Amino acid sequence: MKQGWLTTPPLDNAVSGGWALARCAQGFLADDNGVLFPREWLKRQDLPYVAEHGLGQFDGEPVWLLELDAPADLPGCHWQGLRQFMLQADYPTFRMLSFAEQIGSWSAHHRFCGRCGARNQQVSGERCLRCPDCGLDSYARISPSMIVLVTRGDEILLARSPRFVPGMYSTLAGFVEPGESVEECVAREVREEVGLEVGNLQYLGSQGWPFPHSLMLGFHAEYLSGEITPQADEIEDARWFHYEQLPPLPMQRSIARYLIDLYLARRLGHPEPVLPR
Numbered sequence: 001m002k003q004g005w006l007t008t009p010p011l012d013n014a015v016s017g018g019w020a021l022a023r024c025a026q027g028f029l030a031d032d033n034g035v036l037f038p039r040e041w042l043k044r045q046d047l048p049y050v051a052e053h054g055l056g057q058f059d060g061e062p063v064w065l066l067e068l069d070a071p072a073d074l075p076g077c078h079w080q081g082l083r084q085f086m087l088q089a090d091y092p093t094f095r096m097l098s099f100a101e102q103i104g105s106w107s108a109h110h111r112f113c114g115r116c117g118a119r120n121q122q123v124s125g126e127r128c129l130r131c132p133d134c135g136l137d138s139y140a141r142i143s144p145s146m147i148v149l150v151t152r153g154d155e156i157l158l159a160r161s162p163r164f165v166p167g168m169y170s171t172l173a174g175f176v177e178p179g180e181s182v183e184e185c186v187a188r189e190v191r192e193e194v195g196l197e198v199g200n201l202q203y204l205g206s207q208g209w210p211f212p213h214s215l216m217l218g219f220h221a222e223y224l225s226g227e228i229t230p231q232a233d234e235i236e237d238a239r240w241f242h243y244e245q246l247p248p249l250p251m252q253r254s255i256a257r258y259l260i261d262l263y264l265a266r267r268l269g270h271p272e273p274v275l276p277r
């Protein structure tokens, strides 16, 4: 039996049984046992669900998503947002909820055709919403994004967004523009956010990230030239830190932290960390 989370092709909604998550814009339904409820029981609770999506398997058991328009009250249950689960849940549960969040929000945001306005229909056996009038297909959106650790000798470039918790610094990140290679995106975002030129890019790994629908592509880059000039509004502060004197860093399960920890491990000759799976 496969442990943890496994995304599968869409499960058949006509098959009964299994487990279910309930989601709406306010988060996921949870009780003392967690977020997975017996599916048939949950469907009998008269929840105002608007769509059902077969997601995959948790510890070998099939899991569906019930997408709700609004948070409904169930005795002994509460609603909790994905960010809270990111901080508190085990990694397989966070992976499952990350996928459910993106499928749920895609389904909620594509109820109507973006071309002609007719009500979309679920295509069976495919994760696709199709317009019955004009045939336009909508798939879940994934946004490629780069994330980069820039170094200069013994120093690491880290920056703060005004949205970060106080004191924390992280690597630079940004969304790929249409028509751009991810390597071009790294150079452009670093130039825009801190005014530096970088080179000698090395790809280090990727991570799907559900805030809101990014695929993070992680790089190391070396400083080439320029003086740090933080971009107004986006970057509150950016500086070079000696690798032995780093500020508070992002959480362990983020690829931002992985890029930093990997660099430190290689510098110090320690065992290399692994990206969580």
Ligand SMILES: NC(=O)C1=CN([C@@H]2O[C@H](COP(=O)(O)OP(=O)(O)OC[C@H]3O[C@@H](n4cnc5c(N)ncnc54)[C@H](O)[C@@H]3O)[C@@H](O)[C@H]2O)C=CC1
Pocket (backbone or CB within 6 Å): 143, 145, 147, 170, 172, 173, 174, 175, 207, 209, 211, 212, 213, 214, 216, 250, 254, 255, 256, 257
């Ligand atoms: N897993 C990790 O370790 C980390 C993940 N990230 C993620 O990387 C992504 C990019 O990072 P930022 O510095 O925020 O990006 P960014 O530097 O490109 O700036 C964000 C802004 O870009 C615009 N934008 C352009 N294309 C967009 C799209 N497809 N979707 C949404 N907004 C778009 C919006 O105005 C948004 O406010 C975000 O999704 C963020 O959550 C960022 C840092 C660490």
Ligand SMILES: [Mg+2]
Pocket (backbone or CB within 6 Å): 172, 173, 174, 193
């Ligand atoms: Mg950015």
Ligand SMILES: [Zn+2]
Pocket (backbone or CB within 6 Å): 113, 114, 115, 116, 117, 118, 131, 132, 133, 134, 135, 136
């Ligand atoms: Zn249409």
